[in-house]
Amino acid sequence: MLKKKMIVNEVLWQISLLAYAGIIFYIIVTGKIKILLHPRQYILMISAFAFLLLSAYLQFYHLYSGRQENRKNKSIIIFYLPLLFAVIGIIKNNDSLINLVYKQDSFVPPVKSLSASEGSEEGVLKNSPVIITKDNYYQIYNSIYDNIDKYTGRNIQVSGYIYRENGYENDQFVLAQDLMWCCAADIAVIGFFCEYNNASEFETGFWYELSGRIEKSLYPDHDTGRKRELPSICIDKYRKINPPDIPCIFPY
Amino acid sequence: MNYKKLVMLSDRVILFLLTIITLYFITTLIKSGFFQNKYLQNFSVVFVTIVLEGMPFIIIGTVLSSVIHIYLSDEIIMSFIPSKRFYGVIVAAFIGIIIPVCECGIVSVIRKLLEKKIPVYIAVTLLTAMPIVNPIVIITTCYAFPDRLDIVFIRTISGLFLSMLIGLIISVKYKTIEPSHFLRDYSVMEKENVCSCGHLHCQNKKPGFLDGIFKVIEHSSFELYVVGRFFIMGSFLAAFFRTCFHENTFEIFSENRILSILVMMGLAYLLSVCSESDAFIARKFSGIFPDSALMGFMVFGPMIDVKNTIMLLNLFKLKFTVFLITSITFSCFISALIMDYYIF
Numbered sequence: 001m002l003k004k005k006m007i008v009n010e011v012l013w014q015i016s017l018l019a020y021a022g023i024i025f026y027i028i029v030t031g032k033i034k035i036l037l038h039p040r041q042y043i044l045m046i047s048a049f050a051f052l053l054l055s056a057y058l059q060f061y062h063l064y065s066g067r068q069e070n071r072k073n074k075s076i077i078i079f080y081l082p083l084l085f086a087v088i089g090i091i092k093n094n095d096s097l098i099n100l101v102y103k104q105d106s107f108v109p110p111v112k113s114l115s116a117s118e119g120s121e122e123g124v125l126k127n128s129p130v131i132i133t134k135d136n137y138y139q140i141y142n143s144i145y146d147n148i149d150k151y152t153g154r155n156i157q158v159s160g161y162i163y164r165e166n167g168y169e170n171d172q173f174v175l176a177q178d179l180m181w182c183c184a185a186d187i188a189v190i191g192f193f194c195e196y197n198n199a200s201e202f203e204t205g206f207w208y209e210l211s212g213r214i215e216k217s218l219y220p221d222h223d224t225g226r227k228r229e230l231p232s233i234c235i236d237k238y239r240k241i242n243p244p245d246i247p248c249i250f251p252y
Numbered sequence: 253m254n255y256k257k258l259v260m261l262s263d264r265v266i267l268f269l270l271t272i273i274t275l276y277f278i279t280t281l282i283k284s285g286f287f288q289n290k291y292l293q294n295f296s297v298v299f300v301t302i303v304l305e306g307m308p309f310i311i312i313g314t315v316l317s318s319v320i321h322i323y324l325s326d327e328i329i330m331s332f333i334p335s336k337r338f339y340g341v342i343v344a345a346f347i348g349i350i351i352p353v354c355e356c357g358i359v360s361v362i363r364k365l366l367e368k369k370i371p372v373y374i375a376v377t378l379l380t381a382m383p384i385v386n387p388i389v390i391i392t393t394c395y396a397f398p399d400r401l402d403i404v405f406i407r408t409i410s411g412l413f414l415s416m417l418i419g420l421i422i423s424v425k426y427k428t429i430e431p432s433h434f435l436r437d438y439s440v441m442e443k444e445n446v447c448s449c450g451h452l453h454c455q456n457k458k459p460g461f462l463d464g465i466f467k468v469i470e471h472s473s474f475e476l477y478v479v480g481r482f483f484i485m486g487s488f489l490a491a492f493f494r495t496c497f498h499e500n501t502f503e504i505f506s507e508n509r510i511l512s513i514l515v516m517m518g519l520a521y522l523l524s525v526c527s528e529s530d531a532f533i534a535r536k537f538s539g540i541f542p543d544s545a546l547m548g549f550m551v552f553g554p555m556i557d558v559k560n561t562i563m564l565l566n567l568f569k570l571k572f573t574v575f576l577i578t579s580i581t582f583s584c585f586i587s588a589l590i591m592d593y594y595i596f
Contacts, residue, residue, distance in 0.1 A: 013477060024304070036301050038529075044308035051311050055473035058466060078481045081488065082303045089296025110539075182529030183305040185298040185494055188536065251532060252395040 009076055014059040016079040021052035023086050032090060034246045036184045107163060107174050107189040109219070109230050110145045129155035130214070134244070137177060138251045141190060144214065148231050151214045156233060159209040159241060160191055162202045171199045175210055175233065180248040187248065193219060193232040207243045212236045291495070299491035303484060305526065306356045306559075310483055313357020314475035317364035318468045322459065329368045341377045341419035345412045348382035354527045355383035355554050359563040360479045366435060366567075372426055376576060377419030383527040383554035384411030393550070396531035403543065406595065407531075407550050414551060414583050421579045426572075434572035482566045486559030490524035493558065497522065512545040513588045517581070520553030527554035544592035552584040 024045050027033040033042065130151065132140050137158075144151045163176035176191035194210065195217065202208060212235040218227040320329070334340045353361060361382075362375040383389065385408055397403045426434060459467050497519075505515040516537070525533050530553050534546045556564075556577055564573050 013473075017473070020307070023300075027304075036297075037305060041305065041308070045304070048308040048311050051315075051469065051472070054469050055476070058470050059473065061470075075481050076477075078484050082300055082484055085296040086300045089293045089300055110536075181532040182526060184301045185305070185491070186525065186529070186533065252392070 010059065010063045010065075012076045013079075014056050014063065016076070016083070017052050017056040017059060019080075019083050021049050021056065023083065023090075024049040024052070026091065031245075035248060036090075038180055038182050038250060041183070107165065107176060107191060109193075109228075110142065110190075129157060129211075132156065132158040134249055137249045138179065138190075141192075144192075144231050148216055148229060151231060152216050154214050155211065156214050157209070157211040158192065158233070159207065161207045161243070161247075162204050163189060163191060164204050171195050171197060173199055173202055173204075175208065178248045180250055193217065193230060194235055195232055196235045202238075207241045208238050209241050210235050210238045295491060295495050298494055299488060302487040302491055302494075302524075306483060306487065309354050309356040309526070310360070310476065310479060311357075311472065313353055313360045314472040314479065315468060316351075316353060316357070317360040317475055318471035320361070320364045320368065321471060322464065322467055324368070326368045329365065329370060333370060333374055337371075337373060337420065337423045340371065340374050341416045341423070344374045344377035344419060345381040345385070345415045347378065348385040348415075349387065351382060352386045352388045353382050354386065354389070355557065355560050356483060356526070358382050359482075359560065359567060360475045363479070363567050364475075366431070371423070372431065372434060373419045373423035376422045377415050380418050380555045380580065381411060381415035384408065384415070384551060386527075389527050389531075389554070392528050393531040396535045397538075400538075403546070406547060406591065410547065410551050410587055410591070411554070414555070414580075414587055417583055418555075418576075418579050421583075422576065425575065434569050436567060436569055479563055479566070482563040483559060486524065486557075486562040489558045489562070490522070493522040493524075506541045506545075509542055509544065509592055510589070512541045513548045513585060513592070516541055516545040516549040517552045517584060517588075520549045521557050523553075524557035524559040525553060530554065542592065543596040544588045547591055548584060548588035551587070552580070555584065556580045 027036060028042075028045070028049075033045065037045065130140060130144075158175060160175040160177045163174040164172075165174075173194055173196075174189075174191040175194050176189050179188045179190045180186070181188070194212075196202070210233060212233045215232050215234050216229050217232040219230045219232075332343070334343055358379055362379050365378070366372065366375050390404065390408055393404045393407055394401070502515045502519060505511045520530070523533075530550055534549050537546060537549070561573070561577065564576070568576070
């Protein structure tokens, strides 16, 4: 009776090893890994996949021997908990990839950092249009919020998706990007306020590329409600674009 | 006899009924579209991502602990540890600088080292130092604060110093007490030449290269089973806290310096952010919370958090775990206060 229980545990452990390898394989093959984990994790996930497969194979030698004497047979169920949630949140989720990402925060404009250097405009030539790409987004984003006066009046070209929150004026929205620090659990919304008379032309959640001029505007602070000077984009031209393959930007 | 049979039969009937009820409950939930609930899906994504993100680091920890188990004898390990406690904690704290193991993987490493009879204060010093002073964490902190190398420096130095201090506190408190007083499975660990996975001990003859790799993986698989359960439970709690509390909610405490340190330490504990990315979260709070509170977040979080607590409860007895967490909390809080007054 005792031996039989041991074997059941070994089989359950082998199945869970295979299932975790399967989940990793699934997110890699479907591309969902791109919005769930930071690129530096990819190689680690592939290594984990190889380890799990090899462990599951070696587990065959223990199916009949009942190796793990001190296993409490019921606690193995815990390993199936993340698998159940993976089915609910990742596999059975019918939403598009971008909606699958959980956003931890609402959009909160950054506070000027105490150490903000006066002219940290690496990659941007003085007085030329500020062209923001995926690679320099976070750097220039911080630079603009830290040195609003220096950037005011300059032309800018930037892309992102339209983000709106309750309390925004009718002609206001944020051209946002999702910033991933480490994984989907800590994604933050960052971006620039935009003002446009026919703001309703911009559909929430869709991707646009805008060009316009950087201006200074007063916006109510997210927490205190007091008005605060923030950079905003006065739009000249815009066009709808397809969402990028990797709908996140990475700070490093 | 008849009574025993009756009890066994009733147990089986109850189990059968419970299975039927559970299956019925799950089927009803699926039909009602409960699993399409947005909040549940969000929680699922956060929970699964925390598990997936941490899994490679848990595996690194288990592989390292298996290598220690298979290739390093008790004598070899003990020969590295100075006999004097003070020098012992210094060596243990500095070992972290060369070994890239974060807080998820460290528990299985120290579990193995304790099996090899290293003193508990050395294990605690390793536990608290490694997640802060390891090279990957130092590099990511540099990325997060490229214009504030003082923060990188202070974080590393205070991590080293505090881990030594905590190691010394433990060494004073548990100087003469037998390991069985603070280790949960000491009786299993104590068995000579029998590994906790039931293997014959491998120390007597060293395996060949390929054989060694297979043995390491087999043993790591068992270690993964041991620590993985608690890692999953901890991740579940961390996911719960991350979906319930928004970081911005706590900004109202930023005016008071002492409160802000406590709040940031509390956040670090509950959110259980990996030490390799917590500097970026701290960066978000830069300018809102004082630098001393950021240091509280970046030093306390890697040393202890919800995930780690649950994993440690499996290794140490409750009383020891509570004492350890209290020591870490007080040391980190006081050091953050000192930084607030004298450095920042």
